[in-house]
Amino acid sequence: MKYNKSSLLWLLQRISAVLIFSALGAHIWKVHYVELGQPILYAGVALRLKDVMTLALDSSILFLGLFHGLNGVRMVALDYDFLKKHDRLISWLLVIVGAAFFILGVRGLWAFLINIK
Amino acid sequence: MVTFKIARFDSDKDKEPRFQTYEVPDEKEMSVLEALFYIVENLDGSLAFRYSCRGAVCGSCAMRINGQNRLACQTLIKKLGSTTITISPLPHLPVQKDLMVDMESFFAKYEKIKPYLINNDPIPDKEFKQSFKERAEIDEMINCILCGNCYSACTMAATNSDYLGPAALTKAYRFYADSRDTAKAERLRIIDGEDGAFRCHTLFNCAEVCPKNIVPTYSIQKLKGAACFK
Numbered sequence: 446m447k448y449n450k451s452s453l454l455w456l457l458q459r460i461s462a463v464l465i466f467s468a469l470g471a472h473i474w475k476v477h478y479v480e481l482g483q484p485i486l487y488a489g490v491a492l493r494l495k496d497v498m499t500l501a502l503d504s505s506i507l508f509l510g511l512f513h514g515l516n517g518v519r520m521v522a523l524d525y526d527f528l529k530k531h532d533r534l535i536s537w538l539l540v541i542v543g544a545a546f547f548i549l550g551v552r553g554l555w556a557f558l559i560n561i562k
Numbered sequence: 563m564v565t566f567k568i569a570r571f572d573s574d575k576d577k578e579p580r581f582q583t584y585e586v587p588d589e590k591e592m593s594v595l596e597a598l599f600y601i602v603e604n605l606d607g608s609l610a611f612r613y614s615c616r617g618a619v620c621g622s623c624a625m626r627i628n629g630q631n632r633l634a635c636q637t638l639i640k641k642l643g644s645t646t647i648t649i650s651p652l653p654h655l656p657v658q659k660d661l662m663v664d665m666e667s668f669f670a671k672y673e674k675i676k677p678y679l680i681n682n683d684p685i686p687d688k689e690f691k692q693s694f695k696e697r698a699e700i701d702e703m704i705n706c707i708l709c710g711n712c713y714s715a716c717t718m719a720a721t722n723s724d725y726l727g728p729a730a731l732t733k734a735y736r737f738y739a740d741s742r743d744t745a746k747a748e749r750l751r752i753i754d755g756e757d758g759a760f761r762c763h764t765l766f767n768c769a770e771v772c773p774k775n776i777v778p779t780y781s782i783q784k785l786k787g788a789a790c791f792k
């Protein structure tokens with residue numbers, strides 16, 4: 446299979462939507478239902494966020510969400526003549542915004558496990 | 563009497579379009595096109611509009627009638643259920659005069675998709691055969707009369723001037739899916755890319771206005787799938 450950028454991004458947009466849906470399901474289950482009935486305490490949340498699997502799951506939701514949202518923004522931008530002229534610039538800006546938010550988010554999440562200054 | 567409010571505009575003289583009102587006798591089974599003939603013959607010979615077949619075959623009489631893109635010859639006044647009928651040219655296309663629009667961009671995109679059968683196989687003794695099932699897949703798309711209603715109603719074609727649009731993509735699928743056509747890879751190359759099938763956001767505006775009940779979105783989705791999994 447040989448992909449053009451547009452067909453690849455279109456396909457990844459669909460795949461990421463399905464993955465977000467399933468990953469969010471797993472996240473909601475883990476956060477809200479596994480310990481149903483237990484008192485909700487900060488200590489419990491902090492403990493959960495020390496678990497590598499939970500952190501990996503939440504980080505992947507963050508990655509997929511950012512990709513899906515920002516790729517959507519690019520697709521909308523390409524709908525307009527006056528924006529599509531700047532496709533390259535817009536794409537790079539979105540990559541930078543995505544990377545910045547991902548790093549920020551991951552820092553916040555993993556801070557419970559690794560001591561990040 | 564039926565009141566017709568018709569957009570008048572002459573690109574050589576006018577800056578803005580204006581609406582002119584005409585009263586037309588309410589004849590039984592009269593179509594909008596017949597009412598336009600009445601106006602030209604009896605009230606105002608300067609009104610410009612296109613038509614040819616008068617039978618929903620040529621696609622020339624597409625215009626916006628009471629807020630929806632329709633064929634004037636196919637639209638009966640009584641079916642509109644109103645005694646005031648507003649007519650304007652197809653939106654999102656440059657107006658040449660009154661109800662006539664410039665279809666240049668529409669046909670340029672149609673040409674881009676190579677709207678003809680390509681078959682480089684040796685010519686058979688009799689004919690290129692096609693089963694009923696193979697033909698059924700393209701039946702709907704073959705009915706397209708290139709009226710431009712879908713193209714004019716498409717939001718994406720309105721904001722992105724390079725987007726191929728629903729009509730050209732419907733025809734592209736018509737040839738791609740034709741069992742006798744051998745240029746599948748070339749056709750997919752043409753419709754791939756940011757201004758091809760992937761620009762469609764499945765709004766279905768095109769399907770709503772097609773006088774032949776074609777659903778261009780179906781063809782476009784099929785092309786997207788084919789381009790992704792080629």
Ligand code: SF4
Nearest residue numbers: 706707709710712772
């Ligand atoms: S698909 Fe329908 S609306 Fe579009 S050009 Fe063909 S006949 Fe007209």
Ligand code: FES
Nearest residue numbers: 615616621623635
């Ligand atoms: S006059 Fe030919 S389609 Fe209406």
